[in-house]
Amino acid sequence: MTFDYDLFVIGGGSGGVRAARVAAQDTGAKVALAEEDRYGGTCVIRGCVPKKLMVFASGYGAMAEDAQAYGWKMMAGGFHWPDFQARMHTELDRLEGVYRNLLRNAGVETFDQRARIADPHTVELADGTRKTAKHILIAVGGRPVKPEMQGAELAITSNDIFHLEELPKSMLIIGGGYIASEFAGILNGMGVATTQFYRGAQILRGFDDEARGLVSEEMCKRGVDLHLGTNILEMRREGKGIWVKATNGDERVFDQVMFATGRAPNSDNMGLEEAGVELGRKGEVIVDDYSQTAVPSIYAVGDVTDRANLTPVAIREGMAFVETVFKGNPTKPDHDLIPTAIFTQPEMGTVGLSEEDAREQEPIEVYATSFKPMQQSFAGRAERVLMKLIVSQTTRKVLGCHIVAPGAGEMIQLAGIAVKMGATKEDFDRTVAVHPTMSEELVTMKTPVRTG
Known part of the structure; x- marks a missing residue:
């Protein structure tokens, strides 16, 4: 049977765009993508990117106060939301343009409208047009949901x-x-x-x-x-x-x-179940280790599968899909030991097991220290940070690393490499401290604070 496309991707977020672009660029596949909203998905348009810009914006007030303690004479003023908002949306528009150009330059045909599944090899667009594809990739993400209550x-x-x-x-x-x-x-x-x-x-x-x-x-x-x-x-x-x-x-x-x-997968009214795709209790698309659904020609990646709902994970899943289906190299996306940053204030970075989960699994040692960092302490702020390692008593492997501190996200990316490689506590101990930094505590803690 002849198809219009080798691959039709539904969803223009991080996972869908990466899969479409790489399949077209690296393998010469004929690829199309449909997106009913803006390109970039939750992360770029209504998630991590604008949120991180807001995190930056919200931190300058405290930084200005601290600056005065360091001898700077600061001009009086306040936060002006319209100025920031205008610049933020200009940046999001720029990033959406980048996504569109990546697809265009890779030769991916795009449709700016909603798409649904008509059958295992057919996609129906909102205008009634039907397109056939050898493979279909569902990458429609998720959405925030409100509880059912009056008001x-x-x-x-x-x-x-x-x-x-x-x-x-x-x-x-x-x-x-x-x-x-x-x-x-x-x-x-x-x-x-x-x-x-x-x-x-x-x-x-x-x-x-x-x-x-x-x-x-x-x-x-x-x-x-x-x-x-x-x-x-x-x-x-x-x-x-x-x-x-x-x-x-x-x-x-x-x-x-x-x-x-809470959030829910965007799987409603897409014709998935009618085509034979299995959905879970929350509406998540059920897939195997290779992101394949119950219908052999239909795959799904990203938040719609409700596995690990993180942008870099969706991208990894999209890449693994291309390796498996278009490059003949069956590849499972790796969901183990994913480093994560939570941009609370203070920021938190984490990789591996929590102390509670590790203790249920095996005997552990816990190394932890909490202190006032030099920068904020000098300015008279009493904020505390935390550096914490969870170590297996048997293998000495670092099972988890947890950081609460300014820049924790940056730190956990690097600590995550060591934990992913299976570094032991002694590997950390052999590493010379970078002084004076907060993160040097990760390699200078000699005595466990508790075992169990």
């Missing part, structure tokens, strides 16, 4: 926060994951009176307890009004604000409320 339509999600016409004076963020916690820090740093409700006992569930405990503690010190074990019962419009009733009995009015309580 939920009054709240925004992380998708909307980049488009606020003005910065609110007060905001309630509901959720305790990394998105909720990151935006709590961002808005607090921008001068918004920020409240965070989380129904659990501590934010950042699933991460190392000691590390997330320090993040929580420092967020509160910086001014975030964090309420743990607290959820929202009711909300309604009151004047220009939103009245909220909490499970702890509090009743307050906020300028804005943001839900950051």
